[in-house]
Amino acid sequence: MLSILRNNVLTLFFIIVLAISFTTDAYSQYLINLMLVYVVVAQGLNLILGFAGMFAFAHGAFMAIGAYVSALLMNTLGVPYLIALPMAGLAAAFVGCVIGIPAIRVSGLYLAMVTIGVSEIVQWVLRHWKPVTGGTDGMLVASPTFFGVEFSDDFQSFYVIFVVCALMTVLAQFVIRSRLGRAFVAIREGEIAAQSSGINVARTKVFAFAISAFYAGIGGSLFSLTQHYINPENFNLYQTIMQFCMVIVGGSASLIGPFIGAVILTWLPELLRNAQAFQEIGFGLLLIVFVIFMPRGLAGLLISRNILPRERFSRAARLRKKPEASTSVVVERP
Amino acid sequence: MLDVANLEAGYGPHLVLKDLSMQVPRGEIIALLGGNGAGKTTTLSAIMGLIPTRKGTVTFDNAAIHSKPAHRVFSHGVALVPQWRELFSEMSVYEHLELGAIQRGNRQSLGKRIDDVLDHLPELRAHLERRAGTLSGGQQQMVAIGRAIASQPKLLMLDEPSMGLAPLIVNELGRTIKRLNETGTSVLLVEQNMHLALSVASYVYIIRNGTIVKHGPTAQFHDERELFQSYIG
Amino acid sequence: MNPLLKVEGLTVRFGGLTAVDDASLAIAPGQIRGLIGPNGAGKTTLFNAISGLAPIAAGSLHLSGVDVTSFSAPQRAAQGIRRTFQTVQLVQSLTVYENLLFGLHSVARDPFTAFVVGGHAQRTNVDADRILAEVLEYLGMSDLQDRVVETLTIADQRYVEIGRALVARPKLLMLDEPTAGLSPAQLERLDDLIAKLPADWDVSILLVEHVIPLVVKLCDRITVLDRGRVIAEGTGSEIENDPVVQKAYLGERLDA
């Protein structure tokens, strides 16, 4: 029984979220929606930062692209959301590919700088391309309509966000357990060895950017549903840093990490509301305490304590029902 | 001079060394031999203070060093050539030797001490200005050895120094160890190369599963068959 | 007989340093070729050049008659050139099984990747599982398959590296000092393994080693490299008795 739970924590998470949503008020519902949106974006960031080990700091910009593309498609062309949403993801993925090209050569902090630069450029375009983006005034986002029903309030948009988030989670699991996901890990651990196993490092990096940006684009589009109104400030560097915190606090390179991170970072500021003056400080201190005591994130801690199963990178290995011989032992090369 | 008594150490929850005792008398070359994963590297790391000890004592020159951090152990005159070399990949070979020498002894003799090292490891002379990260495996091994002996330690611990070295150099290494020993350095040598180990050591400890299972003067081990048996068996 | 690998006039330079200088060699199918030489002779660099990790300044490289000189590293891996590393290069946090899967990267294409990248799912996961099981069985590591690599001894890690190369059924397997750090017992075990690899896996082997008795025993022919140049080539006993090689590399026996 316990082991079933242990192996299906995410399913359980979705069931609980669904259950809560029947009994809650608009405030909590809104936060749940926001949390699920962050889950999607953080998953994307986790793929590139956690799994592929690349310092990409442009997720705010990717979100912006997703949000603006879907909003523009719906507002100006009247495209249904079912089409606008994937288009948002694809548009972001396209930009991701373009950024992925320098990433082939540039790594580490330099990559961080390049991606920060890209987000600044995206910000600039959003602020200055008035006729299209509305500039700093931002723009209203129409509510999506499915089969003639408008999904406008928090309770209704929840269903959209919930379904998309679940689908994206399944997709993430697929990616991780595919050879692409393994290639991410391989280039993180050492490009040289990866290459001589036949992994095309350049292509893998571009893919990492594309998929990760796809998630952020979808996330951005969903984000616009929770806000009904978007402006460039929603997607600045601060947003990117928040996503980064979610991945690390939750536990990078694990599927569950972004969930934990998004839950904590969405609700923590709300819980700190009562401590108004100390909200910011409390938040900062908590981050520090978190990384000191669980530098691999909460998920990493739970995995090393054997409470959660370790991440699998192959499907077959899971099918073969073998007792787990050993789990990861903490290791330091002396 | 070095006295390890009932040592216990390991990694996280994982205990590797159990009740390990051994001695390195002054001026001797002692070999510590054992199969892969027996705990040799762990022993050296524990003595050096790189990993914490849980039980037991390590005394060096009558000073207890088992709870001291590595840099303090070093200042007592213990140097380690680690199995994974641990070089500074962006720094030049010369800087390695210099850094090895800098923390002990006086500044004036620095140049001379580095020169001494280069006399022991002449191959390095040609590469003094190269960055360590670009060197070949064997060249890196020589840098690691050079860095350790530059500090003119009282006790030199070598973890598989012959790994990756060409036969010619291995022979040279054997002679170097002996020469160092003659100038007063005690040596604790971990080796897989039996030829080398048995030709320089005066006394042998054999470790298995984290404890010493056999020890005695080298002569006792000269029958290699028996030695293998004690590994595998 | 056509050589499996033909290296002609290969030169690799790093800035002012010529690490491999106009080196040529040819390896016949099924052959075990030894590559020895002093430290810094350019053995690893030659490996890197053949596997596509070091820039080739001059010379050419043919695999089974195909000119692969301009191929990238992953392309060469896909062509069947696989290798191990002087210092083990595995993903330490993953299991043995997952590490072996890396080897299948260019061969197997699972349904998801096929969907994204296009093309057919050439091998299903079940196939992959079968191939891996076979290799693990062969290496005698079936019971270690779910162990995380960082908990293995150096010997087993070297086996995993060989396994990662073998799963792709390479034509040429290059082993860079596979015995470094192995105990005599493990050395014997590895020795036996290498000896039977060519017959069992239809693979040629290029072996870099400093343990001369092992090289002499295993290899059909031996190439000696010094300062990037090929200074001798021949059978084990020819090499052992070659005065040039003795002077540059072997030195006199310690016990002699």
Added chain:
Amino acid sequence: MEFAFLLSVGVSNGCLYGLVGLGLVLVYNAQGIPNFAHGEFFMATAFAAYVANVLLGIPYALSVLIAIAFGGALGVVVEFLAIRPISTNRALGRASTEVAVVLSTVGLMITIKGLARIPWGDSVRKLPGAFSTDTITIGSLIISTQRLLIIVVAVALTVCLSIFFARTSLGKKMRATSQNTTGAKLIGINTGHIYSATWGLAAICGGIAGILAAPIIFLHPDMGTRMLLKGFAAACLGGFGSVSGVFVGGLLMGIVEIFFGRYLSTSMMDIFAPIIIIVVLLFRPQGLFGTRGAARV
């Protein structure tokens, strides 16, 4: 004349960026990470000078010294409390340590800023400049004395630090520790002291920049944020790991920025820096003066 004037302003701006970048490079060399809290050293030290000079009425020069000491101490304390526990965690691989340390610096950034907001969040304050005369005139060129000071200090600090790293043994020990901590311990380096020294020095560099910039940009808790980005950009442009590289990187940014602004478009001034950086890094992925890492197999 206009050209000379623009140049003088560009150079002084660039020196400021370089000065901020210096501290970032120090921490990068020790820990291999960007220090997001660096802007806070900048801010905190400037406020310390403000408290000493304006609130407590201590003479300017003495206040500056006190503030610098405070900044250095802050760096040491912060490293000890928030960075050391992570970097000495044996159970972590290098990569996870780095990521965790980055997050810790983000936490520090938020915390220190939050702390500064309690007394000073309500409005903007002013720290006087080092000289009583605001500008001096050389020929037909009017230069602000504060900017002149920035240039002098930046050049001096860069030269000192370059020599420090290349020549002194402490500098070498710092480099060694950053490249391989275990290796450093093995040759008797007290790596803890090295980390303290590095962070202290980095904070001092940031602090000096803060004190110098404060008279120009005013004091407020967020004053470090933009500077952090500029310094980071300068360091990338010059190549992390090279002290003089950062200086040149900063200089380049300052000069290009002002000339582009003047002769092309001021509205694009904000994105010149990112564009230049992306273009430069595309051709030199390790920055202008950085060296490619010596990683091989």
Added chain:
Amino acid sequence: PGSALAADPGITDTTIKIGMMGSLTGPAAMWGWPTINGAKMVYDKVNEEGGINGRKIEVVVEDDQCQAPLALAAAKKLLSRDEVFMLHGGSCSGAVLPVREVALKEKIPMMVLVATADEIVAQPNGYIFRAFLPGSYDGKIIADFLATAPNVKKVIAVGNTDAIANVRYPVLEESLKARDLEYLGLEPIEVEATDATAQVLKVKSQNPDAIVLVARPEASAVFLKDAAKLGLDVPIVGATVVDLQDLLDRVGDPKPMEHMHVVSFYKSPLDGEPMAPWVDMLKKYYPDDKVQAAAFYGTSGALAVVEALKRAGPDLTREGFVKAMSDIKGLDGGPMACTLNFATDDHEGCKSGSVWGMRDGKVTAIGDSWK
């Protein structure tokens, strides 16, 4: 949702609950408590005097950090957890605009605290009111003012390009043209600029007769200093985003301020006679608060709310309140230079300000034409 008979949320026989939001923490924190307290003091005073129609005003304050997601969360918390009667808040336009959608949809009356974007209060809008000079209006005031200045033909704008500044440029351009002044365009300056040399030189090269400066205090101060240094001496008029006294404190030197004028919300400088009662009120209820320009931005809004609550009578409903508010005409703006006039189809209550300038080294209210 309830029957028509049930009272609206947030009202009991003895209390009215008002939800206030502001950026209490985060980068815009300096606008947070000062503006909230400046409004709250009006409520405090009303409570001290016995409340409105027997009800005391209960205020719940939430933080929005000037970020849209958090502002929405704050608004939703106030509405669904605290069940407030109305909202009074918002410091940043970007954060208030999503809240606007909620207020309109849920039919919640809302008084804007200090956010200046036109869209927030633009029609169609049945529920949201504002009682201070909105952003775009100072463009017209500036144009009218410059038209009366001697020898001014060509005008150039220098300013930020963030949301706060951007709303002002279209109206400015339009009004300048309407006054037959030539508009030379906008020279952007970063919000956090440390240097304005490039801008000053570009402006100089175009030879304008006057400059409109639409930049936040930091950038304005930088620009003024550099302008003085480079000898750019034409009249400059600043928008309401800066306060002249505050600017003078920042620049610290009267010389660069010589030509500076600023459109102000207020009847007089803080030490002037008309402001005295408000300064005293602040000192009474919030003695720790700094007496600064920002402190009274929200006051007029609170005055309007109180007036509307009074007029709506004892049977208070949200609809009744909105109606009462829409009927307010000619209400004194308190510290504000304008009188408040609302209408059903115009919720922008305050449309005038006054221009201040430096006269004899002192901050002086000049009025609406050049003197």
